[in-house]
Amino acid sequence: MQRDVGSLPLSPALRARLLAAGFQTAQELLETGPCGLSKEIGISREEALEALQVVRQECAGDAAKTAGGSGSTRKCTALELLEEEQTQGFIITFCSALDNILGGGVQLTKITEICGAPGVGKTQLCMQLAVDVQIPECFGGVAGEAVFIDTEGSFMVDRAADIATACVRHCQLIAEAHQEEDHLQALETFSLESILSHIYYFRCRDYIELLAQVYLLPDFLSEHSKVRLVVIDGIAFPFRHDFEDLSLRTRLLNGLAQQLIIIANDHKSAVVLTNQMTTRFGQNQSMLVPALGESWGHAATVRLIFHWDNTQRLATLYKSPSQKESTIPYNITVSIPLGMEIQRWEQSFGSTEIVRGRQT
C-alpha cells in the first residue's frame, strides 16, 4: 500500500505525469479515485480507471506475498520440498549407468545441458528422451508429451520412429512378463503413431526464431498441459555466428536461461539443451570446452559432457547439485529388425550388437 508510484508497472509517460503531479505512494492513487485522477493529471477517465486497476492488482499481489500465500514467489519449508522431490518422476534414458549417475534419470523442473563433440550422440539422446517421456506411468515413466526445438536440422524422423518402435516393443515384453491389467490397458494407447503425434517439432533457423519460440512457449505449454519435456537441440548453433556484439549475446542468453527456468518450474517439465564444444587455446595446449562462454555455464543445473576415449564413448557428469562427478561408458546400438534386440543404450559389455569397425 505504501508502494512507491515509480515502481508500478504503468506506462512511462503516465508515471512521469503522476510524479510531476506530486503523487508518491499507491495509497494516494487509490484514495483519489478515477474521476479525481483524470482531472488532476489531464487524462481520460477510462485511462485513469485502467491505471487504478493495475495498481489495485499489484497491491493485492503484494499483500498476498507478505501474508505468505501463493504469488509469483514461492515460500515453503525444506520438508515440503523434500516430499515434492521424492514423488517427482524422472525421465529414464534406458541406459542404466547413465540413469544412475544422474540419480534416476533426467529430472523434471531442472535444466540439463548435454555438451559434446560432433557425432558423439547428443541428438540421439534427445530423440531417446522425447520418446521415453511418453512411457506410461505403470511402466515407470512420466506419461508426458515432448516439445522438440531443432536449430541444426539433425532431427531424423526415421530414426525417431526406430527408437519409438523399440521402446514400444520393450514395454510389450515387460507387459507379457508381468501380465497385469493396467499394463495391457496402457499399451493400447502407447503405439508408434501416438508417440510420434505427441512430439511437437519446431525448426528454428536463427536466433530470432529461437527467441520468438521461447517467448511463445508458455502459452503453448498452457494449451498442451501434458508436455513434460522441452528439448532445444543446438542452443549454441544460432548464437555462434553473426554476433559482433558479444554483450548482446550474453544478455540474450541470460534472458533465455531465465525464461527456461520459469518454464521448467511452472509447468513441471524437464528442459534439455545440447551445446557444442569449442577449442580454447591455453598456454601450452588447446582444450575442448563447452561453447557459449563461461557465464552460460551457470544457466544449466545439471551438465553432462560426452566425449571419447579411443573408440569408447564416455559420459561425464560435470555439474550436479545432488550427484557426484563420475564417468561411465555407453554405446549406441541399432535394433535388429526381427525384434530380438532392443534399441537402447547399453553398458559397454556385451556390445556385440554394434555394427562397427572393419567390414569383413
Added chain:
Amino acid sequence: MATKKLRRAKLSQELCERLSRYQITTCQDFLCLSLLELMKVTGESYRNVQKLLRKVSLACAPKMQTAYEMKVRRSINPSAAFLPTSLHSLDKVLHGGIPCGSLTELTSPPGCGKTQFCITMSVLATLPVSMGGLDGAVIYIDTESAFSAERLIEIAGNRFPTYFDSDEKLFCMTRSIHLYRELTCDSVLKRIKSLEEEIISKKIKLIIIDSVASVVRKEFDTKLQGNLAERSNFLARGASLLKYVAEEFSIPVILTNQITTSLSNGLAIPADLVSPAHDLSLSEVTGASGSGKKESACVTAALGNTWSHSVNTRLILQYHDLLTRQIVIAKSPVAPFSTFFYTVEKSGLVLQVIHS
C-alpha cells in the same frame, strides 16, 4: 524471418512509426530489447508490452508440426528422401544413400577420390527416378578447377552403358550439370546466396561444392590474429545458408573438405576429446599414407570444430594400401560407424570386399 518488418507483424501504424524513430524497424530489433527498454520505447504498460512481444513473436516463430506428420509426409514420397550412391553396401547402411535436406561432407587426404565421387554423384542425380536418380539438374561449384568433363562422360558411359547408349543421352546429361568456378571466399558466398533462385529456375536436385577447404584455407591464415573468428563466421554463415536451401527444397548438398595435421608437440588435443571421426590415425593406416606406425601427429578434418558441428553426415575416405581405399562413415544420424573398401576404376568408385 528476422529481418521481417514490424509493419508485417500486425502492429499498429502509429506504433511502427514511433518505433522507427528509435531505429527499431525489424522484428530482430524488437526482440533483442529487454522488457524495460521496450516499455520506454513504446510507452506502454508492462502487461501491454508483454502482449506486443507475443504478437511480434507470433510473426517470427516457426510453425509447429508433430513428428507423426513429418513421417507421413516422408512416407508419401520415400524415394525423395535419399540419393542412392550406387555403392550398395554403403546405401544399405545409410538407410538409402546420401540424405536429402541435410549437409553431407566428404573428407580425405589428397588423391583419394573425392572429386571422382562428386562426379559420380552428379551423373546419378541426372538419372531418372526409376534408375535411382533424382531426374534433375546439378550445380557443381568447383574451387580447385578439378572437374573434368571428359572424365564425367567416361564414368557415365562405363557405369551405365545400357542407359547412355547414344551420344544424345550423354549430351543431355552434361547439359544439366551447371559448373561454376569460384576462386575466392566472397564469390563462393555470393554464389551460395544466389542458389535459391537458381534452384527454382533450373530445377536443381543436387548441389556439390568441391572443395570448401581449399578456398577457405587459402584466404584465412589462422596463425594471424582475428582470422580464426572471421573464418568461423564465414563458414557458419555459409553452412546455415546451405542448410536453409537444402531443407527448403529437400535436396542433398555434398561438400568436400581436406585433412589437416595437428602436431602433438606443443598443441596437443587430448585424445579423449577427439573422436575417431576426426582422428584418422586411429584406424590402421598402412602403405601409401603412412609407415604403419602411429605417428605422434594427429590427423583431423580441416576447418575446425564449429564446421564439424554444422555438417550432418561425414564420410571419410582414406588410403588402405597401394590400390584400395576405404570409406568410413564417421558421423551420421542414422548409421553407425562402418568401413567399406573401394577402388577407383573407369566407371568411378567400385566397392571391394577384402578378405583379411
